[in-house]
Amino acid sequence: MRRVPWLNLASLLSIAILVMTATATGNAAPFVASGPCTRDDVIRIFRQTLGRDPENEGAISGRVGLPCDQVKEEIETSPEAIFRRVIFADPTLRLGQRIFRFDTFGDEAFWGDVLQLHKAIIGSKNGGVGGGVSPKTALAVGLKVDVDALPDSLRDALAKGLVDLDDPSTTIALLKLNAVVGVTAFTNPDGSVRSMGIQCALCHSTVDNSFAPGIGHRLDGWPNRDLNVGAIVSLAPNLQAIADFLGTDLDTVKKVLAAWGPGKFDAELFLDGKGFRPDGKTAATLIPPAYGLAGVNLHTYTGWGSVPYWNAFVANLEMHGIGNFFDPRLDNAAKFPVAARHQLGHTKVALDRDQITSKLAALHFYQLALAAPKPKPGSFDAAAAERGRAVFIGKAGCAGCHISPLYTEPGWNMHTPAEVGIDSFQADRSPDGRYRTTPLGGLGTRATQQGGFFHDGRFATLLDVVNHYNSFQNLGLTDGEKRDLVEFLKSL
Numbered sequence: 162m163r164r165v166p167w168l169n170l171a172s173l174l175s176i177a178i179l180v181m182t183a184t185a186t187g188n189a190a191p192f193v194a195s196g197p198c199t200r201d202d203v204i205r206i207f208r209q210t211l212g213r214d215p216e217n218e219g220a221i222s223g224r225v226g227l228p229c230d231q232v233k234e235e236i237e238t239s240p241e242a243i244f245r246r247v248i249f250a251d252p253t254l255r256l257g258q259r260i261f262r263f264d265t266f267g268d269e270a271f272w273g274d275v276l277q278l279h280k281a282i283i284g285s286k287n288g289g290v291g292g293g294v295s296p297k298t299a300l301a302v303g304l305k306v307d308v309d310a311l312p313d314s315l316r317d318a319l320a321k322g323l324v325d326l327d328d329p330s331t332t333i334a335l336l337k338l339n340a341v342v343g344v345t346a347f348t349n350p351d352g353s354v355r356s357m358g359i360q361c362a363l364c365h366s367t368v369d370n371s372f373a374p375g376i377g378h379r380l381d382g383w384p385n386r387d388l389n390v391g392a393i394v395s396l397a398p399n400l401q402a403i404a405d406f407l408g409t410d411l412d413t414v415k416k417v418l419a420a421w422g423p424g425k426f427d428a429e430l431f432l433d434g435k436g437f438r439p440d441g442k443t444a445a446t447l448i449p450p451a452y453g454l455a456g457v458n459l460h461t462y463t464g465w466g467s468v469p470y471w472n473a474f475v476a477n478l479e480m481h482g483i484g485n486f487f488d489p490r491l492d493n494a495a496k497f498p499v500a501a502r503h504q505l506g507h508t509k510v511a512l513d514r515d516q517i518t519s520k521l522a523a524l525h526f527y528q529l530a531l532a533a534p535k536p537k538p539g540s541f542d543a544a545a546a547e548r549g550r551a552v553f554i555g556k557a558g559c560a561g562c563h564i565s566p567l568y569t570e571p572g573w574n575m576h577t578p579a580e581v582g583i584d585s586f587q588a589d590r591s592p593d594g595r596y597r598t599t600p601l602g603g604l605g606t607r608a609t610q611q612g613g614f615f616h617d618g619r620f621a622t623l624l625d626v627v628n629h630y631n632s633f634q635n636l637g638l639t640d641g642e643k644r645d646l647v648e649f650l651k652s653l
């Protein structure tokens with residue numbers, strides 16, 4: 162039987178890479194398609210479009226001499242190319258979206274079974290403990306409600322004010338509808354809540370508030386800067402489990418969590434156990450966006466690794482999903498005492514229990530497809546932004562590191578704390594001791610979210626950021642140039 166080429170694994174993998182490249186750059190592969198096609202051109206077009214070589218000599222010779230544009234179009238619109246786009250790209254994106262929004266990776270074993278967080282949410286009347294969390298309280302700690310998950314009847318009732326937003330039972334109903342962004346309840350056959358888990362979307366999605374504050378359509382990739390992770394976690398009846406893991410006491414854990422505040426989380430706490438900086442402020446960082454990452458090499462504020470590296474890290478070590486994870490850098494007991502003690506860099510489960518590894522490809526694919534949002538027209542002064550662009554590239558030297566259109570460096574996008582004029586505390590909590598140049602895509606929309614700028618939000622406004630660079634690098638910017646630069650940043 163003749164082998165059907167698009168069903169072999171190697172070609173599927175190369176298509177994945179191809180489709181990702183196309184999604185990432187927003188246009189076709191960098192092929193100059195003018196003039197009559199040579200044999201090499203035909204082969205290249207096959208590779209770029211279908212991720213494989215032509216199947217036979219006839220497929221090549223029949224095309225040599227035709228205009229390259231025509232050859233390209235022919236191959237791009239071939240049944241094989243269309244088949245691949247339909248069966249592969251689309252389902253993978255949808256799968257990745259489902260994982261990002263709804264997959265707990267088995268982490269309910271931690272958040273529910275161990276910490277018992279669901280019990281505090283449902284309250285004693287519903288089989289849990291304490292007063293429970295009403296929808297009002299849930300919204301107040303920054304949880305978001307996905308309006309598209311609500312049945313029409315409930316939307317109507319909400320609009321008419323007929324839904325009791327002070328009753329934890331309403332929260333349970335919303336959880337069962339999968340309407341609370343990033344949180345899933347697991348139920349018994351009788352409908353009672355037995356556990357709960359969290360998803361990527363908890364921190365990296367928000368809603369557009371189209372229905373009411375905190376209720377709207379999902380905005381995946383946008384950091385939820387209202388979310389008070391520390392306040393939510395500290396509700397857990399069994400915080401002792403975290404204290405034991407960190408090798409500290411309950412009071413310390415509570416103090417650390419209370420210090421985070423809205424929009425922040427500390428991804429390094431489970432590695433080094435540091436709750437506070439030397440200046441006494443929280444060691445937590447702002448939740449960053451998870452959009453605009455395609456083409457960017459290193460991720461996180463301190464450049465821990467690539468997107469799939471970090472996704473595996475987070476799913477295993479932060480969300481406490483069930484999977485395998487390898488990173489011997491975490492064996493460094495001086496830097497990562499907690500991680501080294503618990504051998505976190507050698508997290509192992511039996512392959513048939515692994516609920517993370519098989520999801521990393523689709524999750525990666527989806528994240529690369531999340532483009533940085535553009536700011537609303539009118540939210541910045543376009544003429545000033547244009548002048549600001551010249552300052553950004555010229556006098557202010559920003560484009561030395563923030564290189565467009567990525568607005569980070571292609572390559573090893575890392576800098577010493579001294580190069581950006583800030584302390585080394587957070588950089589020292591990472592393997593390389595450096596800060597990663599933040600990709601600035603979507604900065605305009607971020608400017609309207611709370612939280613400030615730089616990893617810990619130390620600069621409240623973009624003007625503060627500009628003033629910082631201006632003074633420590635002696636840029637000599639005039640007030641007008643600073644204003645223009647800020648307008649340019651708001652346009653990104």
Ligand code: HEC
Pocket residue numbers: 359360361362363364365390425426427428429446447448449450451454459460461462463468471472475476480524
């Ligand atoms: C509890 C909140 C929380 C959850 C849940 C969470 N993240 Fe994050 N994420 C963060 C924080 C905080 C950082 C910054 C960490 C740092 O720089 O040390 C981060 C960083 C990232 C980055 C790097 C972004 C950049 O600018 O380079 C990516 C990518 C990411 N997360 C993806 C995910 C994915 C995928 C999931 C689900 C598997 C997830 N996160 C779950 C809070 C969260």
Ligand code: HEC
Pocket residue numbers: 462553557558559560561562563576580581583596597598599601604607613614615616617623626627630631646650
């Ligand atoms: C030496 C390389 C370098 C140069 C030059 C540089 N930056 Fe940065 N930039 C960084 C790094 C690294 C960070 C991350 C700092 C952090 O998170 O603490 C950053 C962060 C930022 C942020 C914060 C983004 C966010 O979402 O928090 C803004 C805004 C910014 N830079 C603007 C500028 C402007 C404007 C200039 C020129 C005046 C400039 N940068 C020059 C490396 C650089």
